[in-house]
Structure formats: C-alpha cells, structure tokens
Amino acid sequence: MTSIPTAMSGRTPYLERIESGAVETMTVDERLVAITDPQGAAAEQYRMLLHRLRYARSLRGNATDPGAGGVVIAVTSSVRGEGVSLTTANLALTAARSGARVALVDCDLRRGSTAALFGMGARAGLAEVLAGKNEIGEALGNYHEGKLAIVPAGKSPAESAALLASPRFAQTLSLLRQLFDEIYLDVPPALATADAAVVVHRADGVVLVVRADETPREQVASAVRSLDGAPLWGMVLNGVDPSRVPPPLPVVRGQLGSGR
Numbered sequence: 360m361t362s363i364p365t366a367m368s369g370r371t372p373y374l375e376r377i378e379s380g381a382v383e384t385m386t387v388d389e390r391l392v393a394i395t396d397p398q399g400a401a402a403e404q405y406r407m408l409l410h411r412l413r414y415a416r417s418l419r420g421n422a423t424d425p426g427a428g429g430v431v432i433a434v435t436s437s438v439r440g441e442g443v444s445l446t447t448a449n450l451a452l453t454a455a456r457s458g459a460r461v462a463l464v465d466c467d468l469r470r471g472s473t474a475a476l477f478g479m480g481a482r483a484g485l486a487e488v489l490a491g492k493n494e495i496g497e498a499l500g501n502y503h504e505g506k507l508a509i510v511p512a513g514k515s516p517a518e519s520a521a522l523l524a525s526p527r528f529a530q531t532l533s534l535l536r537q538l539f540d541e542i543y544l545d546v547p548p549a550l551a552t553a554d555a556a557v558v559v560h561r562a563d564g565v566v567l568v569v570r571a572d573e574t575p576r577e578q579v580a581s582a583v584r585s586l587d588g589a590p591l592w593g594m595v596l597n598g599v600d601p602s603r604v605p606p607p608l609p610v611v612r613g614q615l616g617s618g619r
C-alpha cells in the first residue's frame with residue numbers, strides 16, 4: 360500500500376528536450392508532479408509505488424508466457440474521483456523517467472482525462488483504434504525513445520464495454536507489449552461500469568486507488584470482489600494529509616565536502 364499526499368493544481372509549462380536536440384514546450388497539468396515537482400513528497404511516493412509494483416512483478420515472474428513482452432498494469436478504483444487518472448499518469452511518467460520504455464493508455468473511453476492532463480490536442484485515441492478507424496501507431500503520435508508514449512481515450516463511443524471486450528483490444532495490448540517494457544492502463548471505476556471488469560482481466564497486475572478519508576471500507580471490499588479474481592497487486596491510499604506522510608530523505612545539493 361502506498362499513500363499519495365495532496366497534490367498541487369494549475370498548469371505549468373514544461374520544456375522537453377527531444378532527440379534532435381530541439382526543445383518542445385508542453386503545457387502540462389501541474390498535478391503531474393512527477394515532472395512538475397520531481398523532488399516533492401508526492402513525486403517520491405509515486406517512485407515508491409513504482410518500485411513496489413516492480414517488486415510485486417519480480418515475485419510473480421511473468422504471469423503470461425515469457426515471450427509476451429512488456430507488463431500490463433491496470434489502475435482502477437471503486438467509484439469516480441478517487442484519483443485513478445492522476446495516479447496512473449504520474450506513475451507512468453515516473454516509470455518513463457527511470458529509463459524504461461513506457462506507454463500510458465487511457466481506457467476510460469467515456470470520460471478519459473489523460474489528453475487534458477498532458478495538454479494534448481484532439482487526436483485519435485483508443486476508441487478510434489478499437490473501432491478500426493485508426494492504427495495504434497497513429498494513436499501513439501510521434502513517440503520517441505526516452506519519452507512517455509500516450510494513447511488518449513479518443514472520442515467517446517456509444518458502447519465502450521463492447522469495444523474493450525473486442526479481440527482488437529487484446530491485439531492492441533499484445534502489440535504494445537512488444538513495443539514497451541511497461542504499459543499502464545487508466546481504467547474506469549470498477550463499481551460503476553462493466554468496462555473495468557473487461558479490462559482488468561487483460562492485465563498482469565491491478566492497482567486499486569482508494570481515496571483517503573472518503574472511500575468507505577465496504578465500498579473498497581465491493582470493488583475488490585468485483586475484480587473477480589483479477590490479480591490485485593496492491594492498493595494506493597490517495598490524497599492523504601501531507602502531515603501524515605513521512606518526508607522523503609533530504610536531497611543533498613551541490614558537492615560533498617572533503618571533510619576537512
């Protein structure tokens with residue numbers, strides 16, 4: 360279990376150096392603390408979460424066959440508003456910063472928020488890929504090594520659960536497993552829709568986000584039951600009072616003295 364403290368809000372310009380050496384300015388949501396405040400307490404908690412998930416994976420080995428490629432981790436909650444989208448985006452960013460090849464896929468086809476968090480313009484997303492209108496490569500945009508690859512949700516379709524249950528979704532995940540080391544899925548809430556039930560069974564591991572001081576215990580239990588045997592790797596207690604989170608280790612700035 361990892362606890363994530365309250366994050367900040369607003370938008371912040373973020374400069375990113377791309378492979379050619381050119382600098383691209385993105386305006387990302389300030390709550391993406393993995394890039395906007397990487398030394399802060401919240402970013403540290405996302406790093407802890409990442410390493411716990413990697414450890415959980417190492418204990419289990421590769422759940423699917425070893426040639427299957429990258430690991431797929433689904434992040435969900437019991438109801439909306441518990442922090443799935445922020446958690447998934449920050450977790451994927453943290454993983455990408457660690458050097459792994461990482462994709463973030465917004466599977467919340469009804470109310471995807473990943474595109475808005477990253478300030479991405481209108482672009483084909485998972486909905487268009489599953490409907491057969493676009494290839495996954497088009498939805499990935501101009502991905503390059505060392506940068507987080509993002510598949511936004513796309514235009515909200517009429518039948519999201521049917522699309523997610525289609526063989527095309529399974530094929531898309533297989534393809535992403537070949538291209539990336541870690542694939543993080545932003546999944547709609549487990550108790551509100553059929554969508555989550557479909558997606559979690561395609562993942563190697565599931566993370567359940569629980570809102571601190573808000574989500575009732577019984578609701579968490581119902582959400583766990585609704586996963587129906589999907590592999591729950593852990594829970595995130597989100598939005599805890601920062602005063603209740605131990606501070607990260609102090610960062611040593613500058614050079615260490617010689618001791619004289």
Ligand SMILES: Nc1ncnc2c1ncn2[C@@H]1O[C@H](COP(=O)(O)OP(=O)(O)O)[C@@H](O)[C@H]1O
Pocket residue numbers: 363364365366367390436438439440441442443444445446472597598599
């Ligand atoms: N750790 C956090 N600290 C402060 N606010 C948060 C945190 N996590 C989520 N929120 C807020 O809660 C709301 C829902 O978050 P979001 O990630 O969109 O949830 P979900 O995807 O589960 O519906 C947003 O307004 C978001 O800013």
Ligand SMILES: [Mg+2]
Pocket residue numbers: 443444445467470471472
């Ligand atoms: Mg969301």
